[in-house]
Structures are given as C-alpha cells and as structure tokens.
Amino acid sequence: MSITIRKIAKDLQLAVSTVSKALSDSYEISAETKRRVLEYAEKLDYVPNLYASSLKQRKSHNIAVVVPEVADSFFSSAINGIESVAQTKGYHVIVYLTHEDLKKEEAILRDFRGGRVDGVLISVSGGAKRNSPIHDLSAKKFPLVFFDRACEEVEAAKVLTDDFESGYKATQHLIDRGCRKIAFLGTSEDLEIIDLRRMGYESALLSNKIKSKKKFILRCGNSEEENYSLIHKLLCRKDRPDGIVGSIEKLATLSYTLCYDLKLKISRDIKIVGFSSLPFASLLNPSLTTITQPAFEMGRTAATLLFNILENKKGEVPNQRIILPSSLMERSSTKK
Amino acid sequence: MSITIRKIAKDLQLAVSTVSKALSDSYEISAETKRRVLEYAEKLDYVPNLYASSLKQRKSHNIAVVVPEVADSFFSSAINGIESVAQTKGYHVIVYLTHEDLKKEEAILRDFRGGRVDGVLISVSGGAKRNSPIHDLSAKKFPLVFFDRACEEVEAAKVLTDDFESGYKATQHLIDRGCRKIAFLGTSEDLEIIDLRRMGYESALLSNKIKSKKKFILRCGNSEEENYSLIHKLLCRKDRPDGIVGSIEKLATLSYTLCYDLKLKISRDIKIVGFSSLPFASLLNPSLTTITQPAFEMGRTAATLLFNILENKKGEVPNQRIILPSSLMERSSTKK
DNA sequence: TTTATTTACGAAACCGTTTTCGTTCCCTTT
DNA sequence: AAAGGGAACGAAAACGGTTTCGTAAATAAA
Incomplete structure (x- = not known):
C-alpha cells in the first residue's frame, strides 16, 4: 500500500485539501503548517500519484x-x-x-x-x-x-x-568532382523530405544538362537485405554509376559496405555523399562527405x-x- | 471537452458501468448491447482516458x-x-x-x-x-x-x-598482435562493468608478465573536450602506448580522432580495440576490432x-x- | 464598537474509469 | 408452485489527487 495524501492528513490531523495545498506551496497555508507537512511527507517518503493528479489537472x-x-x-x-x-x-x-x-x-x-x-x-x-x-x-x-x-x-x-537545396548541393558537388552518372538512393514511400531531396538532385542534373535516368533512382525499403540487393544490382550494371547520393544515413553506410564487397574503390571508382549527422563520418574509410543537418x-x-x-x-x-x-x-x- | 464513457452511457440510456464492461468485452454484457456501445464509441471516436483507468487499475x-x-x-x-x-x-x-x-x-x-x-x-x-x-x-x-x-x-x-573476460580477451588480443604498452580507457566513475573490464585487462597483462602502469589507465569523464585532452596527453608521452582498449564506444572513436590529429597510423603505430556494437565498425578507417556485445x-x-x-x-x-x-x-x- | 477584510484551514465535489454488489427478469428444476 | 440459478444490467463506492467554496478566527478599517 502506497502512502497517500490522505494518510498524511489523518496523521497530522489536517484536511486532505490542506495537505495538498501545503505540498504545492499554496499561499493559503501558513509557513508552519507547510513545514510540518513537508517534513512528514519527506519522512514517509511520500511520492504523489501521477495518475491522480494528471487526471484532475x-x-x-x-x-x-x-x-x-x-x-x-x-x-x-x-x-x-x-x-x-x-x-x-x-x-x-x-x-x-x-x-x-x-x-x-x-x-x-x-x-x-x-x-x-x-x-x-x-x-x-x-x-x-x-x-x-x-x-x-x-x-x-x-x-x-x-x-x-x-x-x-x-x-x-x-x-x-531546405531539403531541395541539400539535394541540389549534394548532386552539384558530385558533378563538380567529375561525376556524370549519379544515382539517388531514396526510400520507397513518399516522404516529403526525400521527395524534395530527389527533386533537388534532378534539378541539379538538369542545370548541368545531364539526363536523369529512372534506373538511377532507387526506392529502397525497410529491410537491410532488400536494400543490399537493390544497391548490389545498381552497382553491377554495365553503366554503373560514378556517384551516389544517399538520402538517408543508413543508405550511405550500406553503400560503403557494398563498395567494399564489390571491391569498388570509393572516390576513385565511385563517389558518395550521404545525409548524415554522424559525429564520426570523418572516421569512415574513406571519410564520408555529408550533408549535415543541425x-x-x-x-x-x-x-x-x-x-x-x-x-x-x-x-x-x-x-x-x-x-x-x-x-x-x-x-x-x-x-x- | 473530450468524450467520456459517461456521455456514451447517457446517450445510449445505459449505466456507465454497463458501458465500461461492454468496452472491455465483459461476459456480463449481451452481444447486442456490446455492439451498440462499440458502434457508438467508434462513431464518436471515443478514446479512453489513460489516467483514469491507470489510477483505478x-x-x-x-x-x-x-x-x-x-x-x-x-x-x-x-x-x-x-x-x-x-x-x-x-x-x-x-x-x-x-x-x-x-x-x-x-x-x-x-x-x-x-x-x-x-x-x-x-x-x-x-x-x-x-x-x-x-x-x-x-x-x-x-x-x-x-x-x-x-x-x-x-x-x-x-x-x-562477462566483462572481465571481455577485457581479458581484448587485451590478450593486443598482446598477441605484439603490443606491450597497452592503455585502458575507462570512465571516471565506478561503474562495475568498467571495473571488470579493467580487471580483465590487468589480469591479461599479468598473465603475460607485463607490468600494468597506472599512467596507462585513464579515467575519462563525461565531456568530450576533457576526454580529448586526456587522451591527447596519453598519446604524446615519450613512452606512448602501442595499444588501446577503449572500454566505451565513444572512447574508441575518440581515440581514432586523436590518432588522426596526431598523425599516428592506427595498427602500425598503435592498435585499438573498442567495445562497440556499431553496425559499421567495419567501415571505419581502419576497420575497428571490437568486443561486440549481443x-x-x-x-x-x-x-x-x-x-x-x-x-x-x-x-x-x-x-x-x-x-x-x-x-x-x-x-x-x-x-x- | 461595528464592519470589512484577510488569513488559514476544512468539507465536499470532481476528474473518468473500474469494480463490487445488488437487483431484476426469466428460465429451469423438482 | 416454489425454489434455485443464471443472464443482463445498474447504483455506488472506489482510485488519489485538485479545486472550489465555505467558515471561523484574527486583524484592519471605519
């Protein structure tokens, strides 16, 4: 049996309302009474019932x-x-x-x-x-x-x-580094931010007169295995991309894993930029260029x-x- | 005003207890009444008050x-x-x-x-x-x-x-790889698991007849900057360690950062093993040897x-x- | 001194459920 | 026909606080 405000009231010969007010430091209660109540509550290790007060308040x-x-x-x-x-x-x-x-x-x-x-x-x-x-x-x-x-x-x-701008910047950066066949790794469902990032990506391609290819836009799912094979397929194409925009952190790191597995040298064979706030993106091999959100x-x-x-x-x-x-x-x- | 069980009861000409029981699918209530209640509750988008039920139950x-x-x-x-x-x-x-x-x-x-x-x-x-x-x-x-x-x-x-064993294994592994001056990065406060890991570390040193040095046992704190300078000092010693056991993930990655900053080549100049369950420990530069807990x-x-x-x-x-x-x-x- | 006001506290309603007992009503039994 | 036994529902008391509204005494104002 947990100890309640009622018990305190009874033991101290006070009304429950008085105790309640004393505990919440109401102006209606004298300093002396407050002291008594606080002290006694402390002594009994009284803990107010969350549900009771939330219900009322x-x-x-x-x-x-x-x-x-x-x-x-x-x-x-x-x-x-x-x-x-x-x-x-x-x-x-x-x-x-x-x-x-x-x-x-x-x-x-x-x-x-x-x-x-x-x-x-x-x-x-x-x-x-x-x-x-x-x-x-x-x-x-x-x-x-x-x-x-x-x-x-x-x-x-x-x-x-500004996800559109971020997508644009990421893509433009890859283009500046010489990429021409840039893939965009997104999610399968229609998340607005992913859509915007993709639109930024497409807009950057357009600005540079690069045709955007459907095949280079991946709609990844929720399962790691599935995504692995999706990206695997992408990287095994004859016209394999030379750049990747990973619109989600885990897609960027997964791309790393795939490059390792396929013996592709990141930055030479393929360049990657990922959306990520990883504190140790710089410790990856090679260190990962990121779009970092605050x-x-x-x-x-x-x-x-x-x-x-x-x-x-x-x-x-x-x-x-x-x-x-x-x-x-x-x-x-x-x-x- | 949120809709309550009482309103349902009144509208349906039932007692609140009946509605409550109907909603919790009690055997006391007829199928017909249950249907009516459920239907009406659904229609009004009734959501039970969490605090009331938790208080009672x-x-x-x-x-x-x-x-x-x-x-x-x-x-x-x-x-x-x-x-x-x-x-x-x-x-x-x-x-x-x-x-x-x-x-x-x-x-x-x-x-x-x-x-x-x-x-x-x-x-x-x-x-x-x-x-x-x-x-x-x-x-x-x-x-x-x-x-x-x-x-x-x-x-x-x-x-x-088994943290003792893990500390032992990590240390023994470093010794097997040729390390003789092994540092242990722990936390400042007395966490049992860190203590055990450290004891495993010391035990491994002992088994291999290596003297454990107080100076090689760091008690890191909670602040990144503080830890940075602690490790910095450690790695700038004349008798700088050739191996590090990072008993916490962030201490391992922080060691990486320090090695980068100090131009120490990990694995050649200094070997590191860290406690970590990072899914991409293998993507670090160099990939990080870990004690991985399930x-x-x-x-x-x-x-x-x-x-x-x-x-x-x-x-x-x-x-x-x-x-x-x-x-x-x-x-x-x-x-x- | 009378009236107003303040101070300090108490009684009781209330928050929205759940749960315990009744209480009908109806259907079996014997 | 009387007793017994479910089936289906209702009344009311919880649960443990908060809050409103009194009220008595003490103090201030008139």
Whole structure:
C-alpha cells in the first residue's frame, strides 16, 4: 500500500485539501503548517500519484518524441536537443519508436489522444501521406510540432531544413568532382523530405544538362537485405554509376559496405555523399562527405516551439515554419 | 471537452458501468448491447482516458528503459530488442535518458515510484554506487531489471556479459598482435562493468608478465573536450602506448580522432580495440576490432525477464542473473 | 464598537474509469 | 408452485489527487 495524501492528513490531523495545498506551496497555508507537512511527507517518503493528479489537472507534464528509429545520428542528436529544453521546463520526454511503420505510428498517435502527453514532436515515418488524416486530426487535438519529416499539408508548426537545396548541393558537388552518372538512393514511400531531396538532385542534373535516368533512382525499403540487393544490382550494371547520393544515413553506410564487397574503390571508382549527422563520418574509410543537418539545434528549436504553444504565448505565430541551414561537409569520399 | 464513457452511457440510456464492461468485452454484457456501445464509441471516436483507468487499475501498461544515452550503438540496439518483446505484450516502452548524470537518474527513478511505469529496465549511469540506495529501494518497490550496467549489490534480475573476460580477451588480443604498452580507457566513475573490464585487462597483462602502469589507465569523464585532452596527453608521452582498449564506444572513436590529429597510423603505430556494437565498425578507417556485445539479444532477454516478473510466473527465479556471450571481432585496427 | 477584510484551514465535489454488489427478469428444476 | 440459478444490467463506492467554496478566527478599517 502506497502512502497517500490522505494518510498524511489523518496523521497530522489536517484536511486532505490542506495537505495538498501545503505540498504545492499554496499561499493559503501558513509557513508552519507547510513545514510540518513537508517534513512528514519527506519522512514517509511520500511520492504523489501521477495518475491522480494528471487526471484532475488534465495535464501530464510529458511530451512525446515520435521517431522512426533511434539508431540514426540525426534522431539521436535531435532527441538530445529536445531533452535539453524539456528539462528546463520541468517536462519529461518520452521517446516512441515507429520503426518506419505507419500502422504503429497511427496507433501511437491515437493513443496520445487519451491524454498521455501534453504535446508531440514528430518526425513521421515513411508512408505517411502528405496530408495524413491521423496527423491532421492529432494536430487539431493537441500541440504538435513536426521536425525534419513533416506532413506537408497538415497545419502545424514545422522545423525543417531546405531539403531541395541539400539535394541540389549534394548532386552539384558530385558533378563538380567529375561525376556524370549519379544515382539517388531514396526510400520507397513518399516522404516529403526525400521527395524534395530527389527533386533537388534532378534539378541539379538538369542545370548541368545531364539526363536523369529512372534506373538511377532507387526506392529502397525497410529491410537491410532488400536494400543490399537493390544497391548490389545498381552497382553491377554495365553503366554503373560514378556517384551516389544517399538520402538517408543508413543508405550511405550500406553503400560503403557494398563498395567494399564489390571491391569498388570509393572516390576513385565511385563517389558518395550521404545525409548524415554522424559525429564520426570523418572516421569512415574513406571519410564520408555529408550533408549535415543541425540535428541538435533542430530538436531544440522544435521543442521551444512546442513549449511556446503549450504556454500559449501570444504574439507567436501558431504554425510557424522554421528552416534551418544544413551544410555540405566535404571529405574524402568525393575527392577527385 | 473530450468524450467520456459517461456521455456514451447517457446517450445510449445505459449505466456507465454497463458501458465500461461492454468496452472491455465483459461476459456480463449481451452481444447486442456490446455492439451498440462499440458502434457508438467508434462513431464518436471515443478514446479512453489513460489516467483514469491507470489510477483505478493501478497499472500503467508502460515499462521504462533508462539509459545514459541513445547515441551509442549498444543502447540503441538494446532498446530495439526491448521494444520487440514489449510490443507482443501490449506494453509501451518509454525511454529515459540520464546523460550519465546520477542526479538525473535518481530523479527519474524517484518519479517512477509515483506509478508512472509498471517496471523498469535500466543500465545505470556512471557514478552509481555498487549498492546505490535509490536503486535498491526502487528494486524493492517495483520490478526492475538491470541490463549491461548493473549495481552489483542490489538484489534484482540482471542481464550481463562477462566483462572481465571481455577485457581479458581484448587485451590478450593486443598482446598477441605484439603490443606491450597497452592503455585502458575507462570512465571516471565506478561503474562495475568498467571495473571488470579493467580487471580483465590487468589480469591479461599479468598473465603475460607485463607490468600494468597506472599512467596507462585513464579515467575519462563525461565531456568530450576533457576526454580529448586526456587522451591527447596519453598519446604524446615519450613512452606512448602501442595499444588501446577503449572500454566505451565513444572512447574508441575518440581515440581514432586523436590518432588522426596526431598523425599516428592506427595498427602500425598503435592498435585499438573498442567495445562497440556499431553496425559499421567495419567501415571505419581502419576497420575497428571490437568486443561486440549481443545488444539486441540482451534487450530482448532483459525485457522477457521483466515480463516474467510482471506476470509473476512461478517456477521462475526472481533475481536471475543471465550472462550472454560477447565476441571479439577482429578487424584492421589491430592488424600486425 | 461595528464592519470589512484577510488569513488559514476544512468539507465536499470532481476528474473518468473500474469494480463490487445488488437487483431484476426469466428460465429451469423438482 | 416454489425454489434455485443464471443472464443482463445498474447504483455506488472506489482510485488519489485538485479545486472550489465555505467558515471561523484574527486583524484592519471605519
């Protein structure tokens, strides 16, 4: 039997309301009574029941972070950024993993509607339609901020990078390094950011009068094995690409593995640039040229935005759209 | 205003208890009534209030995973392992990050006592004393399973690897490759697993009649910069080590960075073996020889154990101690 | 001195479920 | 026909806090 506010009240000959107020440091209670209550609570090692207070107060002091996975440098850094601000606000951050499974994501969001969290920061998983009804509904039900991977048509705050430009820059960089047959590794489902990166890629090709080939645009899936064989096939073509844009971290590293396996020398035979926030991209063999997003900063910004909404600061645009700059970090994988 | 069971009851001219039972598919309720309730609930998009039911039922259907950080391949994989079993049990897993801050860890555990979660899986942060009172108390308060980083003297289930043996193996491997001046990079606080790894290291040195030097045993901290300069100092000594055991993933990769900066050629000038579950350790330059723990499997096992406790399966030893094997993956960083 | 105001506390309602007992009503038994 | 036994549902008490609204005493204002 856990110790409750009622027990404290009885033992101290006080009303439960008095104890409750004393514990929350209400002005209605005298210093002396507060002291008695605090002391006794401490002594009994009283811990308030979360569910009782949340039920009554209609707030949980929790925010959710919903991400596809955590074994990705972008997400793990972003989570740290989010935590850094949640902490100052006295909020807990709860991490939910979708494993790129839209069904799971929907289940999680639906579950939130029960009041589990006060707000949500989300980077949607593949397959989330641009105007997913569930995301839309959720955004109307409670504060929701997209970061990095958003649903375009859902009205909510968003923290993004300029993915079109990033795709363009990555591709242009490869072209500058002499590549002419550049492949783009994307995901199978229609994620907006991947689409934009691909459009940037295609636009760069166009600017340089290079024909974009369907065969060089891969739609990778969720399974490592499947992706392995897809890229394998790509790299075994007669007109094998001489450059790769890996629009997801794991696709870039997987390309490395394939080059190893196929005895292709990265940078000489084929140049690679990957989207990644890996702290040790420079330790890879060869060091990987990356488009690096300000992951921590994006998390921080998104969380700040969320708290602005929660605290209902006026003067704030409700559905802000913030674009943070990402940068091309040139390394050996694209050396001439 | 959210829609509640009470509204459904009123609209359908039923008692709240009837609706509640219908929703939980109780045998007391006729099929017809169930159908009506379900249909109407669906129509109104009813979502049960989590706090109300948890308050009443005294269970949350949540389990917590408490880890120092998530930007570490071991932890991110372990989390996936945990999730894989939680999912089959209909439980949510909530990830808490301590950032290796014991104060924060204590606050989190204390918070749990309010009933936030039904059970906890924890890998303690540095500085957690062997018999930390808070962990001890927590273990008595609710189901708690340690994985990887445990508090030795706290009575609770544990899923571990043989860290002494791993430290020994790593060191012996370096000796076999010709190293004689081997450094051990550990953490500053007394984590049991690090201690065991270090003892394995020292034991291997002893077996080979190599004197262990205090100066070669580094106690790294939490800040990257600090660790950088610590290792920097180590590698600039006149009698610079010819081998390094990195007992934490980030210490191994940091050593790489330092070798780069100091123009030391890894494997020729200095050999490195690191504890890591990085999927792309083989992509590093040079590929990193690792002690790899079965991270996913450990997560899975720990979670299974926790659910056994939650379900109170008899015939199960309450405080099992399971040791899983880790393996030395030989790669280029320790080539002769 | 009377009236207003403040201070410090208590009683009770409430948050939205679950759960325990009843209580009907109807159908078997004997 | 009386007793017994389900089947289907309702009333009300929890769960452990918070919050509103009183109220008595103490203090200040008139």
